[in-house]
Amino acid sequence: MFALVLLTMLPFIWFGMVVAISFIETPLKFRAPGMTHALGVGIGRIVFKVLNSVEAVVAAVILLTWILQPALVSPPAGLLLGLAMAALALQVLVLRPSMAKRTKALSETALKHDGGTAVRAKVGTNTHIAYxxxxxxxVLALPVAGILVVLAVAAR
Known part of the structure; x- marks a missing residue:
């Protein structure tokens, strides 16, 4: 029963974290009075490092639960959970390290800036777009996977 709770709850929690940080907090941060692009990027570096770390823990718990109770995860739900985990791995292992040099340089310029000018966020690279x-x-895969787990269990 606990495995069922984890496999239905965690994809939605993970989904909520990504929506809250990536699609709500991050764009709004750049609209704050006095927020410079460099300062926003510096904050983003910290926030996304922590977000990805928490996501990795959630993904590991989902994967462990799935391994211990494979009957709870239908093939379509497994595919979607696997896609979400692969996207996270891509971000942590390839995309964030690739963006690190540029974002570090931008965040360091925040120390030299007076903070008097608000700026809009700019998507600067193909790597950022890939992220x-x-x-x-x-965001697409996780809630559908959670729903599919619930439906598969309800149908048994």
């Missing part, structure tokens, strides 16, 4: 796309993939 946003991988976030969108998780």
């Amino acid at each position: 946003i796309t991988s976030e969108a993939l998780k």
